[in-house]
Each structure stands twice: as C-alpha cells, then as structure tokens.
Amino acid sequence: MPMTNLNSETEAERDERLNRIASRILLLSRSSISINMRYMDPAVFALIPYPGAISLSTDGKYLYYDPEYLISEYRKEKTTMTRDYMHVLLHCIFQHNFIHKAMDKPYWDLACDIAVENLINQQNLPCFQSERQNRQTKYLIKLGFKPEDLTAEKLYRYFKDNGYSEEHVKRMRDAFYADDHEIWYSEDNGDGDSEGGEPDPDKDPKNNNNRRQQQEMQDGGKPLEDNQRKQQEKQWRDISRKIQVDMETMSKEAGEEQGGMLLELQELHRERYDYTQFLRKFAVMGEELAVNDDEFDNIYYTYGLELYGDLPLIEPLEYREVKRIRDFVIAIDTSASTSGDLTQRFLQKTFNVLKSSETFFTKVNIYVVQADVAVTSVTQIKDIEDVDKIVAGLELKGKGGTDFRPVFQYVNELVKEQKFNRLKGIIYFTDGYGPFPQSRPKYDSAFVFIRREHEDPQVPPWAIKVVLDEEEL
Numbered sequence: 001m002p003m004t005n006l007n008s009e010t011e012a013e014r015d016e017r018l019n020r021i022a023s024r025i026l027l028l029s030r031s032s033i034s035i036n037m038r039y040m041d042p043a044v045f046a047l048i049p050y051p052g053a054i055s056l057s058t059d060g061k062y063l064y065y066d067p068e069y070l071i072s073e074y075r076k077e078k079t080t081m082t083r084d085y086m087h088v089l090l091h092c093i094f095q096h097n098f099i100h101k102a103m104d105k106p107y108w109d110l111a112c113d114i115a116v117e118n119l120i121n122q123q124n125l126p127c128f129q130s131e132r133q134n135r136q137t138k139y140l141i142k143l144g145f146k147p148e149d150l151t152a153e154k155l156y157r158y159f160k161d162n163g164y165s166e167e168h169v170k171r172m173r174d175a176f177y178a179d180d181h182e183i184w185y186s187e188d189n190g191d192g193d194s195e196g197g198e199p200d201p202d203k204d205p206k207n208n209n210n211r212r213q214q215q216e217m218q219d220g221g222k223p224l225e226d227n228q229r230k231q232q233e234k235q236w237r238d239i240s241r242k243i244q245v246d247m248e249t250m251s252k253e254a255g256e257e258q259g260g261m262l263l264e265l266q267e268l269h270r271e272r273y274d275y276t277q278f279l280r281k282f283a284v285m286g287e288e289l290a291v292n293d294d295e296f297d298n299i300y301y302t303y304g305l306e307l308y309g310d311l312p313l314i315e316p317l318e319y320r321e322v323k324r325i326r327d328f329v330i331a332i333d334t335s336a337s338t339s340g341d342l343t344q345r346f347l348q349k350t351f352n353v354l355k356s357s358e359t360f361f362t363k364v365n366i367y368v369v370q371a372d373v374a375v376t377s378v379t380q381i382k383d384i385e386d387v388d389k390i391v392a393g394l395e396l397k398g399k400g401g402t403d404f405r406p407v408f409q410y411v412n413e414l415v416k417e418q419k420f421n422r423l424k425g426i427i428y429f430t431d432g433y434g435p436f437p438q439s440r441p442k443y444d445s446a447f448v449f450i451r452r453e454h455e456d457p458q459v460p461p462w463a464i465k466v467v468l469d470e471e472e473l
Contacts, residue, residue: 015067019051022067025074029082032127033089039246042239043089057180058088060097060232064183083120083128087178090116093240094268096152097184098233104160105185106169111155113176114140118150122260135175148260151267241269270467276353278446278466279427327420328366331407333430334398335372342450342470343396346429351387365420371407372400378410402434408441415442432457 009017026049034044047063055069063085073080091097096112117136120128145154159169244265330350332343347368364384370377376397381390411426425444432449440462448466449457459465 018067018071022051022065022070023049025070025081026063026065026085029085032082033086036125036127037123039243039250040089042242042246043093043236046235046239047088047092054180054183056084056088056178057183058092058097059183060092060229060236063088077130079127079130080132083130083132084178086120086128087113087116090119091179092236093243094152094264095233095236095240097181098229098236103156105181106166106173107156107159107164108152109181110169110173110176111152111159112181113173113178114143114155115150115152117176117178118147119261119264122147132175139172139175148263151264240265244269275349275468279350279353326364327423328364329369329411329423329426330366331369331371331426331428331430332396333372333402333428333434334370334376334396335400335402335431335434343429346448347394348391350427351391367411367414368394369407369410370397371403372398373403374400374406375410402430404428404430404434404436408437408445411443412441432459436460436463 030044033040047058048061050062050064051067052064053066054064055066057064070081073084091112094115096108096116099108114136117132118140121133121136140150143150143155143158145158164172244262247262247265330347332347334343364381366381368379368381368390369375377395379390379394381387407426407428411423414420415423423443425446426441427446427448429448432447436459440460444464445462446464446466447457447459448468451467451469457465457467
C-alpha cells in the first residue's frame with residue numbers, strides 16, 4: 001500500500017484524516033469507560049460527537065471537540081482523553097451544565113471541575129491514571145475537605161464565603177481543567193456554528209459513522225431553545241437515576257471506590273420538600289366567612305335583578321368550606337445537640353407559613369412545645385395576628401438530652417382534656433437522637449431534620465420523616 005504524502009494533502013483531506021484519528025481516540029475512551037464501569041453505559045454514548053474549533057465542551061446534547069486537540073492530548077498521555085470524557089459526562093450526570101444562571105461563573109466552574117475530578121480520582125482505575133492528579137493533590141490538601149464532602153455546591157459556597165481572588169481561582173482551575181464551560185452560560189447555547197450551539201447542518205461530521213446520529217445532527221441548525229434545554233436536562237436526570245439504580249444493584253461489583261459517586265447520586269436525587277405543601281398534609285375542612293363563588297348561581301341572581309329591579313332571587317352564601325389547619329402542635333427539640341440558630345430559623349419559617357391565610361384559619365389553636373428529656377416550655381397561639389409578638393418574645397429553654405416521649409405524653413393529655421377540637425398532627429423539629437414512643441399516636445406525627453452529610457436519621461414506621469437543607473430555612 002503506497003504511503004500517503006502528507007505534503008500533498010488538501011485541507012479537506014487533512015481534516016478528514018484528523019477526524020478519523022480523533023474519532024478512534026474518542027471511541028477508545030468511551031469503550032474504556034464502558035468496560036471498566038458498566039453502570040455508566042446509559043451516559044457513555046448519550047452525547048453526539050461533533051468536531052469543531054473548540055477543545056472539548058458539551059451542551060448536554062453534543063460533544064464538541066477539536067480533533068487536533070484530542071490527538072495532541074492523546075500523544076502526551078493515552079489516558080488523558082478517557083479521563084476528560086469521564087469529566088464531561090459527570091458534569092452532565094450531576095446537572096452542572098444546567099445549573100448556572102444564578103451562579104458566579106468563576107467559582108462555579110472551579111467548584112464543578114474539582115467535584116468531578118475528585119470523583120474520578122476515587123475510582124482508582126488505570127484508565128483514569130494521569131499526571132494531573134499530582135498537580136491536584138496540593139490544592140485538595142489545602143482545602144481540607146473530606147473527599148466525600150467535595151461536592152460542587154459545597155465548594156461553591158466555600159469559595160464565595162472566603163472571597164477567593166480571580167488569580168487564585170484561575171491558578172487552581174488550571175490543575176482541574178478538562179473542558180470548556182462557556183457554552184453553559186450562553187443564552188442560546190451558541191451562535192449555531194461549530195464553536196457552540198447546535199451544529200451547522202451544512203457541515204458533515206465525518207467522524208460519526210452512525211447514520212441515526214448523523215441525521216440527528218443534520219436536523220439541527222438552530223441553537224437549543226428553552227424547551228430543548230429542558231428536554232436535555234430531563235434526559236440527563238433520567239440517565240443519572242438509572243446509573244444510581246445500577247450502582248445500587250451492582251454495589252458489590254462496583255466496590256468501595258465508587259461509594260463517593262453513589263452517595264452523591266443519592267443526594268442529588270433525594271426528594272426535596274416544599275415545606276408549605278408539606279404542612280398542608282395537616283389541614284382539615286372548616287368554614288370560613290367569605291363569599292362562596294363555587295356555589296353561587298349568577299343566572300338566578302341577575303335574573304332577579306332584571307325582573308324585580310333591586311331584588312335578587314338568590315343571595316350568595318356568606319361562608320365556604322376550606323381545607324386549612326386549625327389545631328396543631330409544633331415541638332422543638334432544645335437539647336444540646338440541636339443548634340439554637342437552626343431552631344430559630346425553623347420557627348421563623350414555620351411561623352411565616354402560619355401567617356399565610358391560604359394555609360391556616362385566622363383563629364387557630366396551636367401549641368409550641370419545647371422539650372429535651374422533659375417538656376420545658378409551652379406556648380399557645382390562638383390568633384394568627386399574635387405570631388410576630390410570640391416569635392419576638394420566644395426564649396428557647398433546655399439543652400439537656402433528647403427524649404421524644406414526654407412531648408407525646410403531654411399532647412395525649414391535652415387530647416384527653418379536649419383542648420383540641422380536631423388535632424390533625426404534631427411536627428417535631430429535632431436532630432433525631434432519642435427514644436421514640438413505642439406505639440403510634442392517634443394523630444399524624446412528623447419529624448423534621450436538617451440534612452447532614454451521609455446521615456440518614458431513622459424514625460418509627462408510623463412517623464413521617466422530612467429532611468430539609470439549611471438553605472430551605
């Protein structure tokens with residue numbers, strides 16, 4: 001076979017040759033991840049490769065890459081592109097490229113890169129070994145985080161709170177850099193050319209031999225719109241959940257090295273609660289003084305006015321039945337292990353909901369019970385208008401151990417004494433460490449916890465468990 005004379009190549013022939021080589025490198029990288037991490041299969045082939053002038057980037061649909069860049073990096077270190085491809089996939093799996101509008105770009109870019117590089121390092125696989133790890137070590141040591149705490153969200157808050165300089169951020173990012181993030185922040189994901197946005201349909205991605213993928217690229221031509229972004233975000237959320245399920249069912253095969261990634265996936269997909277909606281579970285039917293538009297017949301009303309002048313045939317009802325909260329108990333764990341600041345914020349959050357006329361009746365019967373190993377304080381609220389005064393004057397009492405039983409015994413006594421018209425439930429804010437009642441009470445019971453990394457507080461089968469982030473208070 002005659003050797004190709006590179007000097008006589010046309011630009012088109014050179015591009016085609018580079019595309020072929022880069023395509024093979026990319027295929028090797030994908031295959032390497034798939035072979036070593038079978039649970040990554042849903043993600044590995046989800047991105048559509050598209051060559052262009054950008055080094056490496058993704059909008060969640062296409063993988064943009066510069067063939068010369070891929071080849072150059074592969075020559076330096078054969079594992080680099082496998083590691084970089086995994087880096088890009090993890091951004092998509094953890095939704096980093098979809099969470100950006102409210103973020104300070106330099107801090108968010110650095111936090112995301114450190115988070116995914118840390119997860120790659122934890123895999124301890126030969127296909128990811130790279131000289132890059134040595135450059136990262138000194139920065140990771142200085143940060144002082146435990147490996148399991150290196151999430152993008154925590155790192156971002158840390159950088160913001162400590163006011164990292166632009167120069168410091170840039171220096172750190174050089175050690176963790178693998179892909180370009182500019183496309184994340186573009187309102188339309190680019191201008192429609194190969195450097196961003198959806199690929200130009202007039203350009204033929206010669207590195208892609210899959211006809212279905214080729215057709216999908218050629219059907220493009222417009223930047224990703226909002227509905228397309230949402231579709232991509234949903235697709236990656238589904239892929240992420242599938243990977244989590246596969247990791248959980250293959251946990252023995254995955255080994256301890258994958259534990260950090262599994263924990264982060266579980267955290268990513270844990271159910272978030274709307275606290276106001278959660279409180280609505282404790283609502284009951286009652287009458288409220290207001291015009292009931294649903295049961296008011298406008299036809300008879302207007303007909304009477306027309307027939308008799310100022311005498312309607314039917315008057316609107318002056319009351320309506322609504323589903324709101326009247327009888328309620330809020331219990332506060334004031335033991336030493338529960339933060340006073342968080343407790344105050346929880347109370348403020350709860351009272352803010354109390355003041356919402358859409359959730360509670362104006363006249364209420366709410367008990368705020370403080371307790372550690374015994375009931376230490378009881379405050380009764382009868383009118384929503386009293387909430388602000390009560391919040392301002394409320395003093396937390398306690399700081400002993402934690403025992404949930406005294407509060408339930410106290411509430412049971414109130415029920416026996418008919419202090420409630422219809423007690424729907426009790427909500428208990430706590431750290432979760434204490435003995436629970438052995439039997440189920442006659443009313444609904446919910447325990448609210450503040451999320452702590454890698455802790456899963458346990459409650460009895462009859463209780464409702466709600467876990468909130470500090471930011472939700």
